[in-house]
Amino acid sequence: MKPFIYQGMPSRVVFGAGSIEHLEREIDLLGARRAIVLSTPQQREQAEALAERLGQRVAGVFAKAVMHVPVKTAREAREYAQRLGADCAVAIGGGSTTGLGKAIALTSSLPILAVPTTYAGSEMTPIYGLTEAGLKKTGRDLRVLPKTVIYDPALTLSLPASLSVTSGINAIAHAAEGLYAQDANPVISLMAEEGIRALAQGIGKVAEQPDDLDARGDCLYGAWLCGAVLGSVGMALHHKLCHTLGGTFNLPHAETHTIVLPHALAYNRDAAPQAMKRIARALGTTDAAQGAFELARSNGVPTALKDIGFKETDIDIALDIALENPYWNPRPVERAPLRALLEAAYEGRAPG
Secondary structure (H helix, E strand, C coil), X not given: CCCCCCCCCCCEEEECCCXXXXXXXXXXXXXXXXXEEECCHHHHHHHHHHHHHHHHHEEEEECCCCCCCEHHHHHHHHHHHHHHCCCEEEEEECHHHHHHXXXXXXXXXXXXXXXXXXXXXXXXXXXXXXXXXXXXXXXXXXXXXXXXXXXXXXXXXXXXXXXHHHHHHHXXXXXXXXXXXXXXXXXXXXXXXXXXXXXXXXXXXXXXXXXXXHHHHHHHHXXXXXXXXXXXXXXXXXXXHXXXXXXXXXXXXXXXXXXXXXXXXXXXXXXXXXXXXXXXXXXXXXXXXXHHHHHHHHCCCCCCHHHHCCCHHHHHHHHHHHHHCCCCCCCCCXXXXXXXXXXXXXXXXXXX
16 A cells, blocks of 8 residues: 555534534533624525524624625624624535635634535535635635534425535535545545445435435535545645636536536546546446536536536636646646636536
């Protein structure tokens, strides 16, 4: 076996249907007394219900989280937390809300307790992203890693089936790139393959029967593993492209990952054959790229960038940004094949 380094992430996980009942206990274990509850505007009702539940433990509700964490919103949330004397943040929702909590923690070290209601997986990573002037910049800092994560499958029952599929494929992308990451290791690879398997099986069942609590649990379990993979090893071409497309063109996060993933896998197919075999096996198919494409297509979610607001005239702009500071990738990132990738993703063609 080749030498490797494994770095575990210092987070606490509380998993299971009904586990939100332990929220007060988990806040107490953080030593916190004045929590702010974060959410998107669409999930304000859930945030306010949590705040009412917490009673005297809550300092306020900030329900302004949006995709890609604009610097302006992050600054406003941080000032709100400081003004109220908050000593922790409870982030209920998906990656946008968790990302806002991370932006607050980055400069204040405010501990985060995450309550995921999607399968984004960002709650398991020390990765943050901030968008300013049309550019999304990411980084790693242990201060932004949520201290505690409460995974309650019951809280994901209201997530629409289509968003459940795209959110799940977004998480699968984290694990897929983890399998061919520059700093991949055997422990993380086991988690990656298991996470992909759990999500691939779970989201198909959820698409057919959205109220299947067991399937929701499988998806959340898979999201946890895939998020842990992303938090432990580096990212590659797929994430660079999605950060570019999302931050610059404000495309929906999960749908962008869903559309780009098959084409990024096809781009790297010959450069990472062992990783592709494990991805294909976890997806229950013979080809990783085609399997990821079929997982989206067969469950009725978008497979073309043109269908989610991306314009053909923007391809060269995206290409220039993606090439400016490329992430490490098993295959060299070159203009002509990368343009072909973006064209195929724009049209929604099956991966080559």
